[in-house]
Amino acid sequence: MRRRPAYLTNAQAAAVYDRIGRWQDTQAFYESPAVEEMVRSGDFEQARSVVEVGCGTGALAERLLSRHLPEDATYLGLDVSSHMVSLAGDRVRPWTDRARIVGVDGHSPWPIEDHSCDRVVATYVLDLLSPEAIATFFAESARVLRTDGMVAVTSLSPADRGAAHLLSEAWMRLFSVDPRLTAGCRPLVLADHLPAGWHTIHRDTFRAYGLRSSVLIASHS
Numbered sequence: 001m002r003r004r005p006a007y008l009t010n011a012q013a014a015a016v017y018d019r020i021g022r023w024q025d026t027q028a029f030y031e032s033p034a035v036e037e038m039v040r041s042g043d044f045e046q047a048r049s050v051v052e053v054g055c056g057t058g059a060l061a062e063r064l065l066s067r068h069l070p071e072d073a074t075y076l077g078l079d080v081s082s083h084m085v086s087l088a089g090d091r092v093r094p095w096t097d098r099a100r101i102v103g104v105d106g107h108s109p110w111p112i113e114d115h116s117c118d119r120v121v122a123t124y125v126l127d128l129l130s131p132e133a134i135a136t137f138f139a140e141s142a143r144v145l146r147t148d149g150m151v152a153v154t155s156l157s158p159a160d161r162g163a164a165h166l167l168s169e170a171w172m173r174l175f176s177v178d179p180r181l182t183a184g185c186r187p188l189v190l191a192d193h194l195p196a197g198w199h200t201i202h203r204d205t206f207r208a209y210g211l212r213s214s215v216l217i218a219s220h221s
């Protein structure tokens with residue numbers, strides 16, 4: 001019988017990312033193409049209220065607030081790692097009137113009113129979560145998004161041939177031994193986790209330095 005992979009608990013994820021801290025930004029070398037595409041196709045210039053789940057060091061928050069969001073749009077970043085909450089808090093300080101970072105436990109509903117925002121963003125976060133936690137991510141997104149809202153996500157993605165395939169297999173083997181060896185992440189087919197009632201607006205895949213990533217923009221009806 002095939003063993004179910006182990007996933008980091010929320011407490012383990014918090015401990016891993018407390019340690020990683022600002023080193024997370026060094027991953028931009030393979031994450032950038034997918035994040036660029038997500039920002040391009042997520043139509044952030046029209047957003048009024050953005051929530052980012054797993055905001056890390058606040059790099060995307062800073063970018064959205066300084067270059068993409070309208071001047072009156074609000075931003076809320078959520079993270080389980082108190083160190084990341086502190087780093088991201090420093091990063092959004094120039095926008096304290098409309099940007100906030102809040103620590104979460106990863107279990108409880110997000111501290112957000114129903115139907116109160118129009119973008120839920122998560123870059124390289126769903127690939128840490130168990131299938132059940134990904135389902136909860138989409139259920140919470142459906143709860144907090146307005147009718148015209150969108151989810152915009154990126155994740156590592158498996159490759160089916162060539163060097164990228166070998167790399168994603170090796171990554172998966174490491175993850176299966178102990179998810180802490182890959183900082184909790186594993187390649188994931190985002191489309192396989194999109195629950196009924198969600199519609200794909202845009203999706204794409206990118207390869208950078210042998211690692212494949214996916215972008216998914218989706219809305220809920």
Ligand SMILES: C[S@@+](CC[C@H](N)C(=O)[O-])C[C@H]1O[C@@H](n2cnc3c(N)ncnc32)[C@H](O)[C@@H]1O
Pocket residue numbers: 010013014017024025031053054055056057059078079080081084104105106107122123124125128185
């Ligand atoms: C791989 S890092 C990505 C950080 C950032 N989004 C980026 O692209 O650089 C994953 C982040 O998600 C956070 N995280 C993990 N599980 C979470 C959860 N259930 N809720 C909120 N944040 C979570 C981690 O603490 C970490 O900051």
